[in-house]
Amino acid sequence: MCRHLAYVGPPVSLRALLYDPPHSLVRQSWAPRDMRGGGTVNADGFGVGWYPPGGGEPLRYRRGTPIWGDVTLPELAAATISGAVLAAVRSASVGMPVLDTAAAPFAEGPWLFSHNGVVRGWPDAVAVLAGRLPVRDLLTLDAPTDAALLWALVRHRLRAGDDPARAVADTVTRVAAAAPGSRLNLLLTDGRTVVASVAGHALSLRRTPGAVLLASEPHDDEPGWETVPEGRLVVATTAGARVDALAVDRPAGGETTE
Template sequence: MCRHLAYLGPPLTLRELLFDPPYSLVRQSWAPRDMRGGGTINADGFGVGWYPPAGGDPVRYRRAQPIWSDPTIADLAAVTSTGAVLAAVRSATVGMAVVDAAAAPFAEGQWLFSHNGVVRGWPDSVVPLAATLPVRDLLTLDATTDSALLWALVRHRLRAGLSPGPAVAETVTSVAAAAPGSRLNLLLTDGRTVVASVAGHALSVRTTPDSVLLASEPHDDDPAWREVPDGHLVTATATGLHLRPLSRPDHHRPPDGREDG
């Protein structure tokens, strides 16, 4: 099913986010506590995307192997500091590609994207939705996976001018209608705002006055963690958090392309 997280706040090392907590993302790769819907471990790849303190587009590190077996990521995490991160460990659905390019986060320009879950009836259930995309987008998918197609659907809406919250919400509701029973927990960030959908799987959030951490599972036993209700969309910055039902229509297109609430 995969596990993922997004962080915005004061700079931390990747090690502090990915390795050090008692129930860290690295631990979740081999001992997840919540794998509803199938799977036992997340050993089919991993990825980390972070925004350089000096600004600019995010940097990514992705591999098709388990995160615990990679010889580089621990050393890289110890010396890399950032205030905006999206990371994931992967459990591939049977029949889907296990290659570096299939691991989240997916990226374009300022955007990073991840999917925790599965599209039921893949690929037949979403053929009509895939047909709405430009042919070039289909020919250049990162990988032959449901997650890569979900990213293409979200990205298509962003390119059309939809702001991040509605782009994610519309994608989730359209795929859920086409493929009932799908699990569609998505994360999307531009390094300043995170949008997350909770649709069929778990997501928890921990906030402080100047940071927010969203994760498939709480990383520790801090009572500040709270679970986001299923069927909701989260829009978060380092200093604010907003929840709304996924079913509530919202097609606002602010001039700067960013979520307004």
């Protein structure tokens, strides 16, 4: 299991998202409130990706060590300002390696991606799905982990022209069918839109004027947090957040939070 967050809105420091809140992502790495399916701490790596002011592809900082022990990140976080951020702390599933490259966010072009959960029956349960990917994609996975494969599956849909919501929803439904009992909370962003799935784990949403924050756990006890129900797909921008049923062919409209 892991903890992750995604933010789009007015530029803020990385410190304001990672360190300053009373139940910040850093605190969640060693004192999570809602770890489901095993694990007690998120000590197997971390990563943060952010979009530079003025546009361009995202930058990343990833390590395979606990976030609380990193001596570089606090200064980097205090000095870095961005209007779009995706960050995660990792609790590796048994048997999966602890490497810098195994930590989210995964990236290609404008995209950042993270997975909170586990693929049950790994790797046999998803061998058929993996076999449908181009061989080069399998040979160049960031790490031999379920999260890296999920990213490869989502990325393959994006490259084929799927919109990001469909790419996430299709991947979640296919993997859930192949590997029942999996926990598949995904986050995907291009710096303007955030897509999130709620499938087996918790996710909270907070809307403030011109901004949206999606997080595994609320980072404070202030009002305004909304618990996103199980089996939902969230599509969020600075203009609003739509919460739909998690299905490949989703009905038009959906529940909108203002």
